[in-house]
Amino acid sequence: NAGVTQTPKFQVLKTGQSMTLQCAQDMNHNSMYWYRQDPGMGLRLIYYSASEGTTDKGEVPNGYNVSRLNKREFSLRLESAAPSQTSVYFCASSGYREGTNYGYTFGSGTRLTVV
Amino acid sequence: GDSVTQMEGPVTLSEEAFLTINCTYTATGYPSLFWYVQYPGEGLQLLLKATKADDKGSNKGFEATYRKETTSFHLEKGSVQVSDSAVYFCALRYSGAGSYQLTFGKGTKLSVIP
Numbered sequence: 733n734a735g736v737t738q739t740p741k742f743q744v745l746k747t748g749q750s751m752t753l754q755c756a757q758d759m760n761h762n763s764m765y766w767y768r769q770d771p772g773m774g775l776r777l778i779y780y781s782a783s784e785g786t787t788d789k790g791e792v793p794n795g796y797n798v799s800r801l802n803k804r805e806f807s808l809r810l811e812s813a814a815p816s817q818t819s820v821y822f823c824a825s826s827g828y829r830e831g832t833n834y835g836y837t838f839g840s841g842t843r844l845t846v847v
Numbered sequence: 848g849d850s851v852t853q854m855e856g857p858v859t860l861s862e863e864a865f866l867t868i869n870c871t872y873t874a875t876g877y878p879s880l881f882w883y884v885q886y887p888g889e890g891l892q893l894l895l896k897a898t899k900a901d902d903k904g905s906n907k908g909f910e911a912t913y914r915k916e917t918t919s920f921h922l923e924k925g926s927v928q929v930s931d932s933a934v935y936f937c938a939l940r941y942s943g944a945g946s947y948q949l950t951f952g953k954g955t956k957l958s959v960i961p
Contacts, residue, residue, distance in 0.1 A: 736890075765948070765949075773953065774936065774951045774952060774954050775891075775936070775951045777948060790948070822890055835881050835940075835949075836883075837893075838883075838891045838892070839890055840889060841889075
């Protein structure tokens with residue numbers, strides 16, 4: 733089925749370890765996003781990529797890096813994980829067509845615990 | 848900056864009750880407005896949207912009307928079901944050139960009991 737695929741679904745890290753969250757979409761969308769979801773905080777934007785070759789910081793970028801590998805793939809890297817990065821991470825993509833204003837398509841999330 | 852404020856939950860209703868979840872926004876220009884739903888253990892799904900003033904979005908019995916004069920986009924359903932139990936997020940997207948970021952409210956958890 734068409735959509736946004738995130739891997740892994742679950743991950744436990746020790747403080748200081750690094751990891752990369754993978755995201756791929758097959759809808760030919762130009763824009764991709766990484767959000768984190770924490771209780772009582774809603775969704776907060778970490779980084780986004782408006783189009784292939786560009787990335788920009790969102791509301792909470794500290795401690796993260798991203799790579800827009802190609803139009804399909806947008807990865808999120810934690811270089812040195814901290815307990816404050818325990819969260820559920822969502823990748824999303826969106827497309828735009830003149831005269832239409834599309835919403836986002838979300839992946840199913842990665843539940844990350846840092847101990 | 849742009850922001851969305853939605854009523855805090857959790858909200859608990861009996862099956863077949865009427866649902867209203869309030870959402871108001873602050874934005875420059877003329878944003879598009881969305882409601883997303885998140886079922887337990889899943890990602891967010893688009894429920895409905897409205898792109899200009901007085902538009903009504905509707906889906907699965909849910910409705911919301913874009914009210915520019917009150918800067919609101921309240922979600923309503925006439926008769927909720929147990930299967931509607933989920934977290935609901937109001938969101939806006941500014942329609943300015945090159946800006947497709949969504950700004951979310953904090954979410955409202957709805958529990959429907961039989």
